[in-house]
Structures are given as C-alpha cells and as structure tokens.
Amino acid sequence: MMKSKIFNWVDERFNISPLIDFMKHKEVPVHKHSIWYYMGGVTLFLFIVQVFTGILLLLYYQPGVDSAYESVRFIMTKVNFGWLIRQVHGWAANLMVFFIFLHMFSVFFTKAFRKPRELTWITGMLLMFVAMGAGFSGYLLPWNELAFFATKVGTDITGAVPVIGDMMKVLLRGGDDVTGATLSRFYAFHVALIPAIMTLLIGLHLMFVQRQGMHEPDHFKNDPKRKVISFFPNFVLRDALLWLIVLNILLYLAVFFPWELGLKADPFLPAPEGIKPEWYFMFMFQTLKYIPAHVWFIEGEVLGVLGFGLIALLWVLVPFWEIRKKPGARFRPMNIIGTIGVIYIVVLTILGYME
Amino acid sequence: MKITYLSKFKNAIVTLVILIFSCSLSLAGENEVTKIVQDSLDVSARYAKLPADDTCISCHIEEEALPEGFSENDIHMQAGLSCAGCHGGDNTIDDEDESMNEDIGFTGAPEIEDIPSLCAKCHSDIGFMREYQPRIATDQLEQYYTSTHGKKFKQGDENVATCISCHTAHSIMSAKDPRSSVYALNVPKTCNSCHGNSEHMADYNIKTDQFEKYAESVHGKALLDREDTGAPACNDCHGNHGAAPPGVASVSHVCGSCHVQNEEYFSKTKMAKEFAVDDMHACQECHGNHEIAKPTDEMVGIGEKSICMECHDEGEKGYLAADSIHIMLTRVTASYDSAEAKLKEVQIIGMDDVEMGFMLQDARQDLIHSRTLVHSFDPQQVKEKTDVALKNSQAAIQLGIKELEDYDSRRMGLGVATLFITILSIALFFKIRDIDKEENKSN
Numbered sequence: 001m002m003k004s005k006i007f008n009w010v011d012e013r014f015n016i017s018p019l020i021d022f023m024k025h026k027e028v029p030v031h032k033h034s035i036w037y038y039m040g041g042v043t044l045f046l047f048i049v050q051v052f053t054g055i056l057l058l059l060y061y062q063p064g065v066d067s068a069y070e071s072v073r074f075i076m077t078k079v080n081f082g083w084l085i086r087q088v089h090g091w092a093a094n095l096m097v098f099f100i101f102l103h104m105f106s107v108f109f110t111k112a113f114r115k116p117r118e119l120t121w122i123t124g125m126l127l128m129f130v131a132m133g134a135g136f137s138g139y140l141l142p143w144n145e146l147a148f149f150a151t152k153v154g155t156d157i158t159g160a161v162p163v164i165g166d167m168m169k170v171l172l173r174g175g176d177d178v179t180g181a182t183l184s185r186f187y188a189f190h191v192a193l194i195p196a197i198m199t200l201l202i203g204l205h206l207m208f209v210q211r212q213g214m215h216e217p218d219h220f221k222n223d224p225k226r227k228v229i230s231f232f233p234n235f236v237l238r239d240a241l242l243w244l245i246v247l248n249i250l251l252y253l254a255v256f257f258p259w260e261l262g263l264k265a266d267p268f269l270p271a272p273e274g275i276k277p278e279w280y281f282m283f284m285f286q287t288l289k290y291i292p293a294h295v296w297f298i299e300g301e302v303l304g305v306l307g308f309g310l311i312a313l314l315w316v317l318v319p320f321w322e323i324r325k326k327p328g329a330r331f332r333p334m335n336i337i338g339t340i341g342v343i344y345i346v347v348l349t350i351l352g353y354m355e
Numbered sequence: 356m357k358i359t360y361l362s363k364f365k366n367a368i369v370t371l372v373i374l375i376f377s378c379s380l381s382l383a384g385e386n387e388v389t390k391i392v393q394d395s396l397d398v399s400a401r402y403a404k405l406p407a408d409d410t411c412i413s414c415h416i417e418e419e420a421l422p423e424g425f426s427e428n429d430i431h432m433q434a435g436l437s438c439a440g441c442h443g444g445d446n447t448i449d450d451e452d453e454s455m456n457e458d459i460g461f462t463g464a465p466e467i468e469d470i471p472s473l474c475a476k477c478h479s480d481i482g483f484m485r486e487y488q489p490r491i492a493t494d495q496l497e498q499y500y501t502s503t504h505g506k507k508f509k510q511g512d513e514n515v516a517t518c519i520s521c522h523t524a525h526s527i528m529s530a531k532d533p534r535s536s537v538y539a540l541n542v543p544k545t546c547n548s549c550h551g552n553s554e555h556m557a558d559y560n561i562k563t564d565q566f567e568k569y570a571e572s573v574h575g576k577a578l579l580d581r582e583d584t585g586a587p588a589c590n591d592c593h594g595n596h597g598a599a600p601p602g603v604a605s606v607s608h609v610c611g612s613c614h615v616q617n618e619e620y621f622s623k624t625k626m627a628k629e630f631a632v633d634d635m636h637a638c639q640e641c642h643g644n645h646e647i648a649k650p651t652d653e654m655v656g657i658g659e660k661s662i663c664m665e666c667h668d669e670g671e672k673g674y675l676a677a678d679s680i681h682i683m684l685t686r687v688t689a690s691y692d693s694a695e696a697k698l699k700e701v702q703i704i705g706m707d708d709v710e711m712g713f714m715l716q717d718a719r720q721d722l723i724h725s726r727t728l729v730h731s732f733d734p735q736q737v738k739e740k741t742d743v744a745l746k747n748s749q750a751a752i753q754l755g756i757k758e759l760e761d762y763d764s765r766r767m768g769l770g771v772a773t774l775f776i777t778i779l780s781i782a783l784f785f786k787i788r789d790i791d792k793e794e795n796k797s798n
Binding site: 072073076077078083084086229233234237238240241244245247248251252255256258260261262263 | 699702703704705706707708709765766768769772773776777779780783784786787790791794
C-alpha cells in the first residue's frame with residue numbers, strides 16, 4: 001500500500017512508468033557468447049569500487065613532495081582499514097583495466113562494433129584510454145621510488161611525439177623535470193579531471209547500450225530457437241553474482257598480494273633497477289626497447305610512438321574500415337588482425353616481465 | 356542580424372585565443388622570467404657604487420686594459436673602492452698622464468714585499484673597517500707574521516704566499532661567496548695551487564701530495580664530493596692567516612675541536628701521556644693526517660687490519676682489551692644491521708615503522724657512542740654502551756617481527772569477509788536458479 005503510494009507520488013511527478021516498462025520488456029539474448037555481455041558490467045562495478053575507495057583515500061591523502069608518501073604511509077599504518085582501502089583501490093584499478101581489455105576484445109571479435117553501434121565502440125575506446133590515464137596518474141601519487149622513475153620514463157616517452165611532444169611533456173610535468181609540480185598535476189588529473197570525463201563517457205556509453213539493446217550475433221538472429229532472458233531481474237541478478245565473485249577475488253588479491261609502498265622517491269638518487277611501467281603499458285614499453293635507435297631518418301622512439309598512435313587511431317575507427325569476410329573465404333580478416341593483436345600484447349608483456 | 360552573429364563569433368574566437376594563451380602560460384611551468392630580468396639589468400649598474408666620474412674604470416674598460424683575473428664582482432669594487440684606493444692616483448681626472456702621476460701618489464702595481472702592509476693599511480684599521488663590517492677581524496697581518504708563510508716572508512722570501520696568493524688581487528670576494536677563492540669548497544684547490552706544485556715547493560722540502568690524499572680522505576670526500584661545507588678544509592686544521600702545521604702537542608686539540616668526545620676520552624688515557632713523552636702525534640698515529648679514512652671496527656682488535664697490533668703483542672693487556680672491544684662492536688653492529696634490515700622490510704610492505712624508527716635512532720646513537728668510547732681503550736666503558744645499543748636494536752627487531760606478524764594476521768580477517776561474500780554468492784546462485792525454473796515452468 002505504502003509502496004504503491006510512494007511509487008504513484010514519484011510517477012506523478014517524473015513519469016517513470018515508461019522507464020519501468022522499458023526495463024520490464026528489455027531482453028538479453030542467450031547464446032554461446034553470452035558470457036561476454038557481463039564484462040562491461042564488471043568493469044562498471046570496478047569503476048564504482050574505485051570511486052568509493054578513492055573518496056575514502058582522499059580523506060587522508062595529501063599531495064606534495066613532503067606529504068604524499070607520508071600520508072599514504074599514514075593511511076597504511078594508522079588509519080583503520082586504511083591498508084585495505086588502498087590495496088583494494090590499487091587492485092581494482094588493475095582489474096578494471098584488465099576487464100576493459102577483455103570487454104574491448106570480446107566486442108571486437110563478436111563484431112558488436114558494427115552499425116549502429118559505432119559511437120558505443122568509440123566511447124568505449126575513449127574510456128579505455130582515459131582509464132589507462134587514470135592508472136598512469138594514480139601510480140605517481142604515493143611518491144615512491146618506483147613510481148617516480150616510472151613517471152619519468154613515461155613522460156619522457158611523451159616527449160618523443162613529433163612537434164607537440166616537448167610541449168606535452170612540459171604540460172604533464174609542470175616543468176622540465178618530474179617534481180612536486182608534476183605530483184600536483186597528476187593529483188588534479190587523477191581525482192578531478194579523469195573521474196569527471198569517465199563519468200560523462202560511461203553515461204554516454206550506457207545510454208547508447210540501453211537505447212540500442214544488446215548486440216545479437218548473426219547466427220543468433222537467424223536462429224529459430226533463439227532464447228532470451230529478461231534484463232530484470234534475470235540478467236541483473238547474474239550480474240550481481242559475478243560482481244560478488246569479483247569482489248571476493250579483489251579482497252583476496254588485496255590481502256594476499258598487497259602493493260608494496262616501497263621507499264620514498266629521492267630525485268637525487270640514480271634510478272633503481274627494475275623500473276617497470278604498469279603491466280598494461282608493458283607491451284608498448286617493450287616494443288620501444290626493440291626498435292633500433294634510428295630507423296632510416298626517424299628516431300626509433302619517435303617511430304614507436306607514432307606507430308602506436310596510428311594503431312590506436314585505426315583501432316578507434318574500426319567500425320568505419322572493417323574488412324568483411326568474402327563469401328567462401330576460409331578466415332575472417334578482422335579475427336586474424338585481432339588475434340595477432342592479442343598475441344602481440346601477451347607475448348611482449350611476458351617478455352617485458354622476463355627481463 | 357548577420358553582423359551581430361559575426362561579431363559574436365569574432366569575440367568568441369578572441370576570448371578563446373586569450374584563454375588558451377593564458378592556460379599555456381600557467382601550465383608551462385617555470386618560465387624564463389629570471390633570465391630576462393637579469394639580462395635587462397643595465398651593465399653600468401654593476402659599478403653603481405663607484406663614483407659616476409671614476410676615470411680609472413671607464414678608461415680601462417674602453418682600452419680593454421683590465422688587469423688579469425679582474426672581476427667586476429670584486430668586493431672592493433662592489434663597496435665603491437676605486438682602483439686608486441690601492442694603486443694611488445686620482446680617479447677624477449680624465450687625462451691619463453695626470454691621473455696616474457707619481458707626484459700625486461700613483462704607485463702602479465705594488466711590489467710583493469709591500470703587499471701585506473698595503474692590504475693592512477685598511478684591514479688593520481678597525482675604525483675604517485667598522486664602516487663596512489662592524490664585527491670584522493683586523494688582526495690578519497699580525498696572524499700572518501706568526502704563520503710559516505709570514506715568518507719566511509719576513510726573512511725576505513718572496514716566494515711564499517701573501518694576501519693575494521689566496522685572495523687574488525682583482526677578484527677578491529667574501530669567504531661566504533661560492534665564487535671566492537677562499538670559499539670552503541675552493542680552499543683545497545687554492546692551497547694546492549702552490550702546495551701541489553713540486554717546482555714551487557722544491558726549496559722547502561715539503562711533500563706535494565696533500566691534495567690528492569685529502570681528496571681521498573673522509574674529510575675531502577665530504578667537502579669536495581658531497582659539497583658539505585661543514586667538513587674541514589685545509590684552513591680548519593692549519594689555520595688561515597696564521598697557517599702552520601699543527602705540532603705534536605696541538606694535533607689532538609685540532610682534531611678535538613670537532614671530535615670533542617674522542618679527544619676527551621683519549622686525553623684521560625695512559626696512552627695519551629705515553630704518546631706525549633715519545634713525541635707521537637696523538638690522533639694522527641692511528642688515523643693519519645691528510646689521508647684520514649673512514650674508521651672501521653676492524654681498526655680495533657687483533658685482526659690483520661688492526662692498528663692496535665702495530666704496538667701491542669699477544670697476551671698483553673692492550674691486546675686483550677682490543678680483542679674484547681672489537682668483539683663487542685661487531686656484535687652490536689650485526690644486531691643494528693639486522694634491525695635496520697627489518698625496518699626496511701616493514702617500510703616496504705607499508706606497515707607501521709614510526710616507533711621502530713625511533714628505537715633504531717637511539718640504537719644508532721648508542722652505537723656511535725660505543726665507537727667513540729673506543730678512544731678510552733677501556734672495555735668496561737665500551738661494554739656499558741654496547742649493552743644499551745644491543746638492547747635497543749633487539750627491541751626494534753622484536754617490534755619489526757610483531758609488525759610482520761600483524762601483516763600476516765590480516766589474512767585471517769579476510770577469511771571472515773570472504774566466507775560472508777561466498778555464502779551470499781551461493782544464495783544468489785540458488786535464487787537465480789529458482790527464478791529460471793519458475794520461468795521455464797510457466798513457459
């Protein structure tokens with residue numbers, strides 16, 4: 001009685017009935033690739049975890065050369081469950097990027113980027129780049145040795161971009177070197193700019209998905225026995241189950257494989273051995289190592305950066321140049337391209353960690 | 356209507372350009388403002404303190420006939436003392452022959468024999484010097500004549516150092532100025548310009564390797580490599596204006612002026628008295644002089660690197676004392692090192708290291724004090740301190756172990772949380788199954 005009263009009160013003012021109807025009638029296809037429908041949801045869950053743990057960390061974190069490391073140490077040692085919040089934040093960031101990769105490749109291989117979902121693909125790709133930016137900027141915030149030098153190397157690579165590289169490097173660093181100014185900037189990017197952009201893009205991305213419904217593979221469309229489940233509650237509950245499992249994994253990783261705080265960054269010390277970027281940058285970092293110092297008249301690093309820039313652009317624009325399988329052809333060209341991409345990333349990442 | 360839109364569009368573009376420009380200015384980091392300001396300074400401002408009509412400087416600049424090593428940053432020039440202040444003549448007369456006329460007191464370049472008295476004309480006059488620096492010393496000349504340099508100079512040796520040898524003639528700056536030849540970091544090289552010159556030193560029968568030895572010493576590394584101006588340069592042991600080699604009696608006092616406790620403990624020992632009787636340089640006997648290396652625990656004891664064993668034989672009281680002191684130091688150093696390693700372990704995993712850090716700080720102080728007490732050559736005194744150091748470092752280790760245990764116990768806490776989430780997941784799984792079953796039935 002009370003429930004319907006409240007509902008009517010809200011409905012009278014905001015006319016939410018059509019929305020409820022939409023939800024009631026929304027269906028999710030069930031087929032052999034259905035599992036991939038859940039990847040985006042998990043990514044969203046991890047983003048929410050990031051926002052919550054990030055806000056909690058913000059209560060104690062103090063950016064600054066003399067306070068960043070100390071405040072993170074304070075969070076880890078003195079704040080109740082501060083260590084857990086930081087570890088979950090660190091792990092959720094990594095898992096989020098991992099699930100973004102999974103989500104992106106599943107969409108790529110199931111050809112879900114095709115018309116009319118071009119903009120969903122593009123917003124998704126932009127989200128991936130911004131999430132990597134969030135990882136890169138957040139990595140510096142504890143101001144420890146490894147983060148400091150990894151940021152130095154990372155921003156140095158930005159400097160290799162032709163024409164605007166130097167300006168971008170100075171813009172990122174807030175000067176010629178990685179200093180307190182860089183830390184302030186990365187802090188601003190990490191806690192204000194990037195979350196705002198991500199929220200906006202996620203909003204658009206979800207709106208597109210809701211408006212167009214789930215992508216249905218070709219074989220499914222023509223299947224006379226096509227099976228569907230309703231979005232609510234069937235799909236949502238399955239989503240929730242997966243979120244719980246991921247939360248359990250997240251806690252397990254946070255407690256059993258904690259991120260070390262390391263030693264405080266000292267700009268006057270030489271770079272320690274084993275400087276490595278986050279794993280999702282590793283394949284690019286490793287590629288740059290293999291490119292000779294000079295290729296023809298171009299510097300190796302410039303060539304690498306330009307190459308990755310071009311590949312990224314092509315990847316974003318995939319819906320517009322997709323090479324379709326010719327009738328009778330044995331392989332699908334896009335699947336070959338995608339498989340090469342995945343193998344390349346996996347092999348180069350492994351090689352990077354083996355060194 | 357069209358015009359309004361156009362002008363609005365124009366305004367928008369202008370605002371955008373201004374916005375981008377100001378953003379890039381604020382984002383560009385450090386700009387070159389300092390450099391521009393520096394460049395824009397008028398050259399004449401460098402000589403601002405000189406009279407406006409100073410003909411010496413204007414003419415010598417014009418003729419490009421400035422003396423060798425001339426610097427416009429010379430402290431005298433900056434204070435408004437013209438060339439005529441030392442060289443005589445009249446700096447207000449334009450005519451070269453008239454302004455540099457011997458009849459009106461022009462002396463030209465002073466003879467070496469006149470230099471100390473020429474500088475002292477002002478620098479020994481407290482009334483005059485007070486105008487510039489109220490607390491400046493005016494006994495430099497007096498001190499100089501007590502130095503080895505001054506004594507020889509008085510005997511007519513013009514080869515020895517005078518004021519300008521160390522301070523330069525035309526680029527004299529305050530000893531606090533990093534550009535000065537007598538700034539702490541530059542002193543060793545300034546002294547070495549003569550003392551490292553074998554030809555120059557040939558008549559005095561002095562070695563010329565002091566700089567090389569000093570540069571390798573613990574003092575030299577601190578001063579020259581780490582640029583720690585608190586580390587002693589040549590003048591800190593030898594004096595500056597009264598520079599002389601410290602004699603047997605004064606060596607321990609010279610070292611003791613910084614290493615106070617070491618000297619205090621040493622001076623009370625029987626060995627100090629015996630050293631004095633045998634004309635042995637106290638500290639120098641064990642540590643050397645210019646080449647003083649960082650002391651190690653191996654210097655005490657009965658091992659190969661032991662200095663004690665150069666005089667003491669097996670079975671002697673000194674032999675036994677050296678052995679037991681060495682054992683105590685080694686034990687406490689090992690314990691301190693383990694505590695430090697444990698601290699690093701705790702720090703790296705991000706556990707609470709504050710209390711442990713304080714304990715280790717105390718242990719370090721006690722360890723340093725134990726090493727200082729070696730100069731008492733009394734095993735009992737050393738033991739009292741090493742016991743305290745050992746206690747502190749052991750306590751730090753225990754605290755570190757507790758932190759590491761706490762770190763492990765977090766995993767237990769996780770068990771409860773995961774159990775709860777797992778139960779929830781299983782419940783959800785069954786719920787989903789029920790819903791599916793019901794739907795299948797109704798279909």
